[in-house]
Amino acid sequence: MxxxxxxxxxxxxxxxxxxxxxxxxxxxQVFADCDVDAPNLHLVSHVEGNPAVSDYYGSEKAWIDPQKCLGCGICADACRFHAIHETDGVYQADEYACEGCGVCTAVCPYGAASLKEDKAGSLFLYDGNPVFSSAKLKMGRGNSGKLVSAVKSAMTEAAPPxxxxxxxxxxxxxxxxxxxxxxxxxxxxxxxxxxxxxxxxxxxxxxxxxxxxxxxxxxxxxxxxxxxxxxxxxxxxxxxxxxxxxxxxxxxxxxxxxxxxxxxxxxxxxxxxxxxxxxxxxxxxxxxx
The missing domain is CATH 3.40.50.300 (P-loop containing nucleotide triphosphate hydrolases)
Structure with missing residues (x-):
């Protein structure tokens, strides 16, 4: 092909x-939209049916457990990206500012901070006739290159001869x-x-x-x-x-x-x-x- x-x-x-x-x-009978930041090929390709939708996970993001956080602020002081802020006496990580470096998890004395998988976008696959693969990256997320690779792989795997x-x-x-x-x-x-x-x-x-x-x-x-x-x-x-x-x-x-x-x-x-x-x-x- x-x-x-x-x-x-x-x-x-x-x-x-x-x-x-x-x-x-x-x-x-086989095509893909790899413009994952602003996909729009579907607007004029008119593929029928509903796509199979799957979540795409990119890098990890910080999460602070409000039940464990005692509001000491050590994590916020250590975060060079200014992604951690106080809300009602406890600290929370901003998903759009966090780079997933993990410093907060290393410095938190109470084990309140951890890294969790972050949903970075969604993959869409019309696995029929034709096969159409696409995706949409969530706002503020990186890893667009990896998501494009996933779009192409899905297209190739589902493609008929x-x-x-x-x-x-x-x-x-x-x-x-x-x-x-x-x-x-x-x-x-x-x-x-x-x-x-x-x-x-x-x-x-x-x-x-x-x-x-x-x-x-x-x-x-x-x-x-x-x-x-x-x-x-x-x-x-x-x-x-x-x-x-x-x-x-x-x-x-x-x-x-x-x-x-x-x-x-x-x-x-x-x-x-x-x-x-x-x-x-x-x-x-x-x-x-």
Missing amino acids: KKLLILSGKGGTGKTTTTASFIRFSQA AELAIIDGSPGIGCPVISSISGVDLVLIVTEPSLSGLHDLKRIVETASIFRAKTAVCVNKYDLSPEKTAEIEAYCQEEEIPFLGRVPYDPSASRAINEGLPLSEIDCPARDALYEVYRKTMSLLDIQP
Whole structure:
């Protein structure tokens, strides 16, 4: 099974719009949303049925037993993250500020402080036809990279025999992106014709190169700045990165999003251009479109 990962250097470039359209173009039976901080592929993929939901536990967090706490404040003085505060004569740990270092458990003379497993998010798996794996990280939690790995593992384990799996990644180059890149056959980078678009494109290319991942590029809303689009294309040529096409700005894209539809369902110039990008992407993967 070939794995296609779709990334963008920043939010709002059209990454998820591209992913949802590719899923429809290919009739993919296996896909995942690895943007665990803000998953939204489900809004336009319209997978039927109810997912299997499981808790994801990340790092441990401090917990102070109010029955044992005598209010001495030693734990609060020792906490460098200022995560422990007094409430009605006893101390409590703030789950959003606690880093799980365990200092409070070491200094508490009454054994009131302990570390407990912390629910860091939820995993969602539609184990049917198609298979769709996703997750949502709780606010203020870390370990997003580990959660992405769990999403990908769940997708792979539940996947039927299939030619292609499509993965919607996170914007940027942080932990979830690094975890998303691992083990994929091709990274398609969706960028936009702007200074920040080119800058962030270069960062993703550099990150992917560390993992020896094959990359390709397309430009969304290219006609907003033909000059910057030409600069992006020249950069790709210089770095020997396949440049797969230009997608024009099209108000129909906004209409599709507002109606909860992938762009592939709307007859418009952007849809036609995106299909050409899809066709070239499948060629790089040696898959018949």
